[in-house]
Amino acid sequence: MxxxxxxxxxxxxxxxxxxxxxxxxxxxxxxxxxxxxxxxxxxxxxxxxxxxxxxxxxxxxxxxxxxxxxxxxxxxxxxxxxxxxxxxxxxxxxxxxxxxxxxxxxxxxxxxxxxxxxxxxxxxxxxxxxxxxxxxxxxxxxxxxxxxxxxxxxxxxxxxxxxxxxRPAQPAASQGPQGPGSPEASVRRPALPATVAVSGAAALTQYGVSAWNAWHAACASVGVVLLAAFAPRLLPRHTWRAGGGLPATVLLRALTSGAFFTLEAFVPLMLSTARQVPGVVTGFAFTGAALAWAGASWVQGRLQNRVPRHRLVAIGAAIMAAAVAVAALCTMPAVPPAAAVSSMAMAAVGMGLATPSLTLLSLAHTPADRQGYASGAMQTSQSLGQTLVLAVTSALFTAVSAASTSRLPAFAGAYALLILPIAAAACLAGRTRVADAGQHDASGLPVATAEGQLR
CATH class of the missing domain: 1.20.1250.20 (MFS general substrate transporter like domains)
Known part of the structure; x- marks a missing residue:
């Protein structure tokens, strides 16, 4: 690594x-x-x-x-x-x-x-x-x-x-029924044609939002249509509805990753173009973000069994929301550009808490012989989140830039848009909670086990 x-x-x-x-x-x-x-x-x-x-x-x-x-x-x-x-x-x-x-x-x-x-x-x-x-x-x-x-x-x-x-190691065999109604039967095996279609559509979408003309708009439109048609086949059922357990965990990976990496793309661009900051300062932003992510990840590793994982996800999303707000403030000329550098580090703290927690939650929600599937779904969701959030934000940025003589309003609009996926992640974090078998909720109804939440 x-x-x-x-x-x-x-x-x-x-x-x-x-x-x-x-x-x-x-x-x-x-x-x-x-x-x-x-x-x-x-x-x-x-x-x-x-x-x-x-x-x-x-x-x-x-x-x-x-x-x-x-x-x-x-x-x-x-x-x-x-x-x-x-x-x-x-x-x-x-x-x-x-x-x-x-x-x-x-x-x-x-x-x-x-x-x-x-x-x-x-x-x-x-x-x-x-x-x-x-x-x-x-x-x-x-x-x-x-x-x-x-x-x-x-x-x-x-x-x-x-x-x-x-050394070779075989995954542990899953215990329990294997019939049509079993949790394993509800796991959707990704088909290779669908995977290839989504991969190509992601590249086409990113190419399409790189300019503002009819050809690029057509490429972006085709890419989005293909993503909408084939991406659900690569993810657990009910992912887009934030179904409890693994589906919600996969969705939150897309929302948090998409927001962070889009912020990481736009803050350096704003520093180098709109705020005229030297390149060395932009380099410090990346270094600070990497250190902050590692530090926050170290902290979450020491909070094992002290703070529920879904709460760490919510806390991480809240910190990311504050970071986006700081970046938006930096579109005002009176605010020092160094604040934008700090926004990347703040967002990285949120990701350092949320990302490992989501990975652990995905493993907890998955039978032993399906953890490769869960890891693949998380990776797919992360890539889709980066593609879609960056594409939508780039389209808004390009449109506002074309209508304004200054790029600062375009950056402000882009940061405002990033609040939406982060707020959704904070609100939906509770759906990723791991429930022990036999646990009951406040109404007395049995709570789904980790395996059952694969449905």
Missing amino acids: FLTGFAALAVMPLLPVAARDLDGVGLYPLVAGAFVAASLLGGVLGGAWADRGGARRPLTAGVVLTVATLLVSATSTTIWQLVLGRFTDGIAAGLVAVSVNAAIGQSYPDHLRARALSLMSACWIVPSLAGPPLAGFVAASWSWRVVFFGVAGFTLIPAAAAVLLL
């Missing part, structure tokens, strides 16, 4: 440079969006694979594929080869992320899972401090291609470890 984080934070800042070098700046939104879109596909494939034979094989495939895709990107001679490299890298990232979560669910006891997830977050601290400046120095001294080659060399270490050291 450490080297995966280093690879991600070293490569991302260099993508605009690579696109310009390959005469493909116009296709940069597709270069950036291909990774997120492909992680949908990788997450679904990895989840099903982990359920069939344990997390080792999809994890091994993910880290080995990461090395290969970095080499594809490093040797790019056209922008389309770079797009291909980023797309396959997204598949690899989806495999790795889902496999790590499934492995924690299959291998760790309940009281250690929170600390294991906090350790995964801590692995991003050093990469956030060293990755971007080191990659920038290497690119300036030699070439962006050297960075890709170097990261591929570093990633050989976890690839070799996965191949040579990890």
Whole structure:
């Protein structure tokens, strides 16, 4: 996870440079969006694979594929080869992320899972401090291609470890009935055609909102229609209705991730364009956010059995709402730009509390031999949330920018829109609560067990 984080934070800042070098700046939104879109596909494939034979094989495939895709990107001679490299890298990232979560669910006891997830977050601290400046120095001294080659060399270490050291482990068999009315029967197995359709639609949507004209509007419309038609097939039933248990947990992952990563995209853009802040300040925003996320994740790992997980999700969402409000205030010229930097760190604190808690809740709501499916659904939901929230916010931002001489009102509108998914997450957090078997609610009716909430 450490080297995966280093690879991600070293490569991302260099993508605009690579696109310009390959005469493909116009296709940069597709270069950036291909990774997120492909992680949908990788997450679904990895989840099903982990359920069939344990997390080792999809994890091994993910880290080995990461090395290969970095080499594809490093040797790019056209922008389309770079797009291909980023797309396959997204598949690899989806495999790795889902496999790590499934492995924690299959291998760790309940009281250690929170600390294991906090350790995964801590692995991003050093990469956030060293990755971007080191990659920038290497690119300036030699070439962006050297960075890709170097990261591929570093990633050989976890690839070799996965191949040579990890022991095979089978997921525990689920206990209970297997008939048509059983919880297992209600789990919807994602179909590969639907997964491919959603992955392509996500990339098409992100490309469509990159400009304001008839062609891009048509692409975005087709992408949204395809997402509406096929995305529900990849998620638990009643996800869009926030059904109690796993469906609500999956939905909240989409809402919180979509809001945070959209904020993370717009705050640096506002600092560099509307507020004319030096690039080093923007870099501090990313570093502060990574440190804040890791710190909050460490805190949630120490709150095991002290604070209910669904309450940590609600607290995290409330902190994110405050962060968005601070970012909105920074659209006023009288407010110092440094406040916008702090808004990213505040939002990261909220995510550090909410994201591991949602992952643990998803595992608690899932039978042992379906935790790969749950991890894949969470990864799919995260990617969909990022795609849809960013697309809607970008469309509003583009429209307001076209009608105004200043970009600050467009940023204010974008931040105001982000309040909606965050408020929804805070209000729906109670639906993710884990209920023990035999527990009764205030009316005396039995509360659904964790397995039953898969319905």
